Amino acid sequence: MLLPISATLKGILWTILFGMAKTCQYAGLTILGVEGYNRVKNWIKRKKQP
Numbered sequence: 001m002l003l004p005i006s007a008t009l010k011g012i013l014w015t016i017l018f019g020m021a022k023t024c025q026y027a028g029l030t031i032l033g034v035e036g037y038n039r040v041k042n043w044i045k046r047k048k049q050p
Helices: 005-049
Strands: none
Touching: none
16 A cells, blocks of 8 residues: 555554455445355356356
8 A cells, every 4th residue: 555644544444445346345245145046156157167
């Protein structure tokens, strides 16, 4: 991180932003559900096959 701020503040910002990203990821999985996750996974597999 090339921000002109202290290392402590950089660590705090990184923790907050990483936490927000993980929260959004898990919320998305919660909304999607297990069945939706499996559908997306199978769709990606089909796209990769020639």
